[in-house]
Amino acid sequence: AQSVAQPEDQVNVAEGNPLTVKCTYSVSGNPYLFWYVQYPNRGLQFLLKYITGDNLVKGSYGFEAEFNKSQTSFHLKKPSALVSDSALYFCAVRDAASGGYNKLIFGAGTRLAVHP
């Protein structure tokens, strides 16, 4: 079965420090991976996606993610965290069994808290 794991419920980081939010996946075939962010009482906002090509994907708001096939990981990173980055972050993988359709399987989410 295909799945996504976000091993940390919460990540705490000081403003200005680098941040990493971890994600590992299990899929059959090539993985299509996504990161979304959810601010309080808001919908999900797309950050970035990996389909193929360069393992380092750059996205919105200065975020990037590194695809590592051997470790089946797709960790989200940012060189310098801002307090405004505090939110809930979701990793997702496309369900390969959904054919050409875009069924996403989401991780449980990781709450990022950036402290001044």
Place this chain on the structure above:
Amino acid sequence: DTAVSQTPKYLVTQMGNDKSIKCEQNLGHDTMYWYKQDSKKFLKIMFSYNNKELIINETVPNRFSPKSPDKAHLNLHINSLELGDSAVYFCASSQGPGAGLGTQYFGPGTRLTVL
């Protein structure tokens, strides 16, 4: 210029009632989705429509019935509401399968509370 909009934003109702949530997108997308986010923030797909045709139907009670009058709208009707239906429901849209792996864009959510 809202991309994906949902109404209402909040919905409070009694057990046993029937209610509907509406979703509209102005992105010109062919595919629309309904997701349920429970109290632990876990997000799961419920349905998806492509050009008004149902393409994804997860294990959802048949009290939930999606309807797509056109490809810009996907409504969710829920019959005989139960306490466990309390959640935030998100609508999303993306380009259709012929356009490659389209990114899904989410609406602001509808918080449903069943008393």
